Amino acid sequence: MLATVAAVAGVVVRGLHKGFGPITALAGVDLEVQPGTVHGLLGPNGAGKTTLLRALLGLVRLDAGRIDVEGVVAGFVEVPGAYPYLTGRQNLEFLAALDDDPGDVSEALDLVGLMDRADTKVSGWSLGMRQRLGIAAALLRRPDVLVLDEPANGLDPQAARSLRQLIAGLTADGLTVLLCSHDLAEVDALCEDITVLLAGRVAWTGTVSELRARPGRSVLTTSDDVLARQLRPRAMAATDDADGGLVVLGDTAAVDAYVLTLAQHGVAVRSLRQESLPLEEAFLELTR
Amino acid sequence: MTVLRAELRKLAAQTRVRVLLLVCLLGPSLFAVVLGLQSGLPKDTLFGRHVHDSGYALPLVILGFAGMWGFPLLTSLVAGDIFSSEDGHRTWAAVLTRSRTRGQVFTGKVLAACVVATGLLAVTAITSVLAGLALAGHSPLTGLSGDALPPVRAVLLVLASFATVLPPLLGFTGLACLLSVVSRNSVVGVGGPVLLGLVMQLLSLLGALGSASNALLTTPFAAWHGLVREQPFYGPLWQGALVSLGWAVVCLAVARRVLLTRDVT
Numbered sequence: 001m002l003a004t005v006a007a008v009a010g011v012v013v014r015g016l017h018k019g020f021g022p023i024t025a026l027a028g029v030d031l032e033v034q035p036g037t038v039h040g041l042l043g044p045n046g047a048g049k050t051t052l053l054r055a056l057l058g059l060v061r062l063d064a065g066r067i068d069v070e071g072v073v074a075g076f077v078e079v080p081g082a083y084p085y086l087t088g089r090q091n092l093e094f095l096a097a098l099d100d101d102p103g104d105v106s107e108a109l110d111l112v113g114l115m116d117r118a119d120t121k122v123s124g125w126s127l128g129m130r131q132r133l134g135i136a137a138a139l140l141r142r143p144d145v146l147v148l149d150e151p152a153n154g155l156d157p158q159a160a161r162s163l164r165q166l167i168a169g170l171t172a173d174g175l176t177v178l179l180c181s182h183d184l185a186e187v188d189a190l191c192e193d194i195t196v197l198l199a200g201r202v203a204w205t206g207t208v209s210e211l212r213a214r215p216g217r218s219v220l221t222t223s224d225d226v227l228a229r230q231l232r233p234r235a236m237a238a239t240d241d242a243d244g245g246l247v248v249l250g251d252t253a254a255v256d257a258y259v260l261t262l263a264q265h266g267v268a269v270r271s272l273r274q275e276s277l278p279l280e281e282a283f284l285e286l287t288r
Numbered sequence: 289m290t291v292l293r294a295e296l297r298k299l300a301a302q303t304r305v306r307v308l309l310l311v312c313l314l315g316p317s318l319f320a321v322v323l324g325l326q327s328g329l330p331k332d333t334l335f336g337r338h339v340h341d342s343g344y345a346l347p348l349v350i351l352g353f354a355g356m357w358g359f360p361l362l363t364s365l366v367a368g369d370i371f372s373s374e375d376g377h378r379t380w381a382a383v384l385t386r387s388r389t390r391g392q393v394f395t396g397k398v399l400a401a402c403v404v405a406t407g408l409l410a411v412t413a414i415t416s417v418l419a420g421l422a423l424a425g426h427s428p429l430t431g432l433s434g435d436a437l438p439p440v441r442a443v444l445l446v447l448a449s450f451a452t453v454l455p456p457l458l459g460f461t462g463l464a465c466l467l468s469v470v471s472r473n474s475v476v477g478v479g480g481p482v483l484l485g486l487v488m489q490l491l492s493l494l495g496a497l498g499s500a501s502n503a504l505l506t507t508p509f510a511a512w513h514g515l516v517r518e519q520p521f522y523g524p525l526w527q528g529a530l531v532s533l534g535w536a537v538v539c540l541a542v543a544r545r546v547l548l549t550r551d552v553t
Contacts, residue, residue: 020551020553054381054551054552054553057381057384057385058384058385059380059381059384059385059551059552059553060551060552060553061549061551073385074385075385076381076382077381078378079378080378080381080382081374081377081378081379081380081381081382082377082379082382083298083377083379084377085301085302085303086298086301090301094294094297094298095382095383095386097290097291097293097294097297098290098291098294098383098386098387098388098393099386099387099388100387101387134382137382138382141385141386
């Protein structure tokens with residue numbers, strides 16, 4: 001079956017399964033994207049992100065599961081395509097001719113900053129310009145949900161900043177954006193919510209601040225660091241802090257249990273400082 | 289119809305299609321110029337010995353040549369690329385997420401390929417007649433039965449003969465579309481039908497298939513021979529039309545099924 005589309009809030013994905021021959025790309029993915037928000041989709045290569053985006057765009061047949069989307073979905077996966085023998089404007093005019101109620105071509109070109117090159121053939125365009133044309137093509141569809149796969153790929157810092165401002169402006173107007181990116185700074189700047197995929201499954205979902213607040217580093221100073229190191233649970237990683245003391249990784253409950261164990265063995269905890277992880281470390285920790 | 293119009297506009301912008309149109313416009317005239325400069329005649333082809341006697345012989349010589357590989361190539365250059373170029377340019381995602389369904393996109397593309405093939409055939413027919421008239425004037429044409437066909441009848445028969453290759457031409461269009469969809473590769477889409485056409489021609493020449501050669505898609509290209517006689521016969525025309533229709537329907541049905549159910553990756 002192809003992805004089904006029905007009127008619900010934002011995007012709701014339930015139990016999505018998709019395989020390509022012996023390879024399982026998606027193994028029961030559930031996802032909810034709130035309307036009018038930017039939702040980040042993260043994960044290492046081969047995690048199933050692109051397949052999920054293709055499923056949302058109705059480009060692949062689902063083995064099982066259901067996708068409910070409020071309104072029209074548009075966007076691109078991987079590198080957006082274009083006809084090199086047509087100009088940028090002609091490319092959009094061709095796509096607009098396939099729509100019932102397309103947006104204005106000039107307006108879309110202007111929105112992504114391509115007006116000055118609109119009447120030149122795409123064959124001479126850079127990757128960044130093609131990315132922007134891909135975004136214009138998606139916006140021309142007047143989407144309610146915009147699916148973007150590495151949209152800042154090939155953009156210079158100035159253009160990347162303009163893109164972030166554009167996306168922020170679009171969501172302020174009520175557009176829902178599902179953004180797949182390896183650029184965690186971009187995700188941090190744009191996304192309210194994040195879903196992390198790992199081996200075709202959802203490894204974690206929540207807000208950016210919740211991801212940051214996941215069990216981070218705890219720095220302890222004790223009366224006997226050598227014994228404290230010996231007493232730590234086997235699963236708890238520990239290193240020496242540059243400023244002295246012991247750095248352990250674990251959630252709050254694990255650290256509490258560790259502190260009680262130290263007390264039972266006569267090791268005094270003189271200080272305990274819990275630190276949240278930078279987004280990149282939190283992501284790496286999650287997908288390790 | 290919106291997909292058809294959009295596809296035709298897109299095709300019109302392609303250099304390949306413009307070159308094809310130019311070849312169909314100028315090719316017959318260049319052929320006439322070459323024949324005019326030569327003392328010898330293409331006597332081993334039907335009507336070849338009459339190209340200097342009647343202006344209506346030249347278009348039939350061109351028709352005979354083109355039926356061998358020219359028409360399969362002509363339509364393959366458009367139809368064999370019309371689907372696979374979307375794979376090559378990575379544009380399926382943009383095309384298939386618009387308001388039009390996959391089925392509508394398929395139909396529009398096939399119709400566009402058919403329109404271009406038919407248009408190029410019509411251009412070739414008209415320019416061939418004009419080139420022939422410029423070369424040898426409008427004297428009566430000697431038919432295959434040895435009878436003299438007056439100019440008005442001759443020009444009608446020439447145009448009718450060109451019209452009879454439309455069914456196999458569209459059959460090859462269907463075959464090219466199928467290879468384009470299934471292979472997702474323009475080299476296969478364009479080269480495959482030409483190669484298969486040559487193999488079919490070879491099998492016919494060797495007589496390896498007996499009466500089964502009537503089911504080959506290249507056989508109807510010669511069905512017009514029955515028209516330019518004192519007592520015309522139409523059996524091969526109807527048979528050729530049915531064979532071509534069969535090839536086109538089967539190829540397009542499979543191509544449509546593949547496109548509608550495939551994953552766009």
